[in-house]
Amino acid sequence: MTRSATTEIRLDLGEVVLQGTVTGTGPTVLLLHAGGERRGVWAPVAEVLAGHGLRTVAFDLRGHGDSTGRATTLRALARDVVGMIGREPAPIVLVGASVGGLAAIAALADPAVAARVSCLVLVDVVPDPAPARVRSWLDFRGLGGRSTQLVEDVLGSGAALLATAGALDMPILVVHGGRDSPLSEADLRRLRAANRRVTVARVPAAGHLVARDAPEELARLVWAHIVAVKADAG
Numbered sequence: 001m002t003r004s005a006t007t008e009i010r011l012d013l014g015e016v017v018l019q020g021t022v023t024g025t026g027p028t029v030l031l032l033h034a035g036g037e038r039r040g041v042w043a044p045v046a047e048v049l050a051g052h053g054l055r056t057v058a059f060d061l062r063g064h065g066d067s068t069g070r071a072t073t074l075r076a077l078a079r080d081v082v083g084m085i086g087r088e089p090a091p092i093v094l095v096g097a098s099v100g101g102l103a104a105i106a107a108l109a110d111p112a113v114a115a116r117v118s119c120l121v122l123v124d125v126v127p128d129p130a131p132a133r134v135r136s137w138l139d140f141r142g143l144g145g146r147s148t149q150l151v152e153d154v155l156g157s158g159a160a161l162l163a164t165a166g167a168l169d170m171p172i173l174v175v176h177g178g179r180d181s182p183l184s185e186a187d188l189r190r191l192r193a194a195n196r197r198v199t200v201a202r203v204p205a206a207g208h209l210v211a212r213d214a215p216e217e218l219a220r221l222v223w224a225h226i227v228a229v230k231a232d233a234g
């Protein structure tokens with residue numbers, strides 16, 4: 001099987017320089033990884049989407065992989081996402097896993113940015129997870145001491161992020177990991193109550209890091225979401 005061509009790109013935002021990978025050609029899907037990950041986690045997902053005639057762009061978030069800077073606040077990550085979106089032709093499909101999804105929501109608070117995005121996919125994340133449960137989930141996995149400043153900033157932003165997500169006028173898909181997920185059914189119901197354009201898909205075989213555990217299934221769900229969005233628009 002012939003693999004899709006990839007191109008390495010560099011985005012200089014002044015404060016930070018982000019390294020990215022472009023795969024395939026066609027309409028753009030911007031992929032934002034989870035905390036502690038790097039852009040390479042998206043490679044299998046990008047390969048499947050390229051087969052559907054889509055162009056994916058995946059950057060290392062600031063402080064991750066080959067990108068510079070430090071990831072200490074959600075606002076800084078959101079500024080970077082605004083920069084990523086600004087360099088791409090609209091409309092863009094935006095896919096964010098964990099903190100990447102939260103940075104995506106924060107970036108979409110700007111109506112001019114949201115206008116360039118056709119739909120949003122949140123991978124095992126909601127805007128306002130219960131702080132105590134998240135801290136317990138991180139501690140149980142030995143991650144409680146990592147990125148403490150960013151974690152606390154994110155957990156303190158839940159109300160604002162939920163308000164932003166609730167106001168978004170675009171289809172939103174939440175892909176929920178079937179095991180080892182910090183999300184509860186109450187979290188999902190709360191988001192669906194805030195925005196009636198939210199749908200939920202479950203991947204029983206995947207944990208919190210769905211892109212790593214079940215990349216082909218995640219790609220299938222993203223593609224199906226894109227097809228549904230196009231059908232509704234047409």
